[in-house]
Amino acid sequence: MPHIALVTLVVDDYDRAIAHYTQALGFELVEDTDRGDGSRWVVVRPRALDGTTGGAGTGLLLGRARDDAQRASIGAQTGGRVGFFLYTDDFARDHARMTAAGVRFVQETRHEPYGTVAVFEDLYGNLWDLLQPA
Structure with missing residues (x-):
C-alpha cells in the first residue's frame, strides 16, 4: 500500500541536524550514507511510541542546502505555519524531556477536542506540534 516514507527537510549541516533531531527530539538515526559527492543520505525518524528503535x-x-536559494528556505519551508506533527502517547513525558533538552516551545500547552498540543521550534525555526491525540 502506498505511503509517504520520507519528507525532505533542508538543513545547514548534517551533523548539527543529526544531533538536534536525535538528542533534543529523541529521533533515531536510520541511515547516514556518504554519496561520494560531498553529500550524504541522512534519514532520521521518531522512535516507536514505546521508545524502541525500528519504529x-x-x-x-x-538534505544539506547546496546553494543560496536552498539556504534561504532553511526554517521557512512551510511559510511560517506549523508544518510537522510529532505524535506522542505521553505528552507530559515528552514535553518535559524536550524542554530539558533545550527545545523551545513557542506556545503554551493547550487542550483541544482533538488532543493535547503545544507548538515548538526545531533547530532551524520550523514549527512543529507535539500532539497527544484525544
Missing part, C-alpha cells in the same frame, strides 16, 4: 512511519531526509 515504522514517515522519516525526515535531512
Whole structure:
C-alpha cells in the first residue's frame, strides 16, 4: 500500500541536524550514507511510541542546502505555519524531556477536542506540534 516514507527537510549541516533531531527530539538515526559527492543520505525518524528503535512511519531526509536559494528556505519551508506533527502517547513525558533538552516551545500547552498540543521550534525555526491525540 502506498505511503509517504520520507519528507525532505533542508538543513545547514548534517551533523548539527543529526544531533538536534536525535538528542533534543529523541529521533533515531536510520541511515547516514556518504554519496561520494560531498553529500550524504541522512534519514532520521521518531522512535516507536514505546521508545524502541525500528519504529515504522514517515522519516525526515535531512538534505544539506547546496546553494543560496536552498539556504534561504532553511526554517521557512512551510511559510511560517506549523508544518510537522510529532505524535506522542505521553505528552507530559515528552514535553518535559524536550524542554530539558533545550527545545523551545513557542506556545503554551493547550487542550483541544482533538488532543493535547503545544507548538515548538526545531533547530532551524520550523514549527512543529507535539500532539497527544484525544
